[in-house]
Amino acid sequence: MSWILLIVAALFEVAWAVGLKFTEGFTRLWPSLGVGVALVVSVALLGWAAKSLPIGTAYAVWTGLGAAGTIVCGILFLGEPMTVNRMVCVGLILAGVIGLKLGE
Numbered sequence: 001m002s003w004i005l006l007i008v009a010a011l012f013e014v015a016w017a018v019g020l021k022f023t024e025g026f027t028r029l030w031p032s033l034g035v036g037v038a039l040v041v042s043v044a045l046l047g048w049a050a051k052s053l054p055i056g057t058a059y060a061v062w063t064g065l066g067a068a069g070t071i072v073c074g075i076l077f078l079g080e081p082m083t084v085n086r087m088v089c090v091g092l093i094l095a096g097v098i099g100l101k102l103g104e
Contacts, residue, residue, distance in 0.1 A: 002049045003101070006061055009045030012038045013066030018073045042066075057100050064097045 016038035022031040042062075050058040068090045074080035 002052045002058075005045050006049040006053065006058055007065065009042050009049060010062050010065035010069065012042035012045065013062060014069035014073060016042060017066060017070040018077070021078060053104070057104060061097050061100055064093045064100075068093045068097075 016035045019031055019035040019038060022028065023035055024031075026032045026035075046058060046062050049062075071080075071086060071090055075082045075086075
């Protein structure tokens with residue numbers, strides 16, 4: 001169950017990170033509120049998952065999946081460049097996350 005919580009926490013991390021683009025420096029109310037809610041939910045779920053997972057593993061997986069997901073969303077939805085270097089680096093992040101899961 002902790003791993004499921006952690007994955008959902010990472011999805012909320014992607015949501016708030018991508019949402020930052022739409023806040024325009026926190027000058028737009030609704031996107032800013034959405035970012036705030038997603039951030040709180042993400043950190044709360046991380047905290048719950050960390051009750052039974054090592055904090056180093058939980059935090060690394062949370063940030064790794066969040067970073068990889070944010071990069072992919074930027075490419076798919078925000079027109080950011082998809083380069084070989086970026087995709088290799090996302091692959092390395094995901095390999096690290098898988099390695100942490102397998103080592104658990």
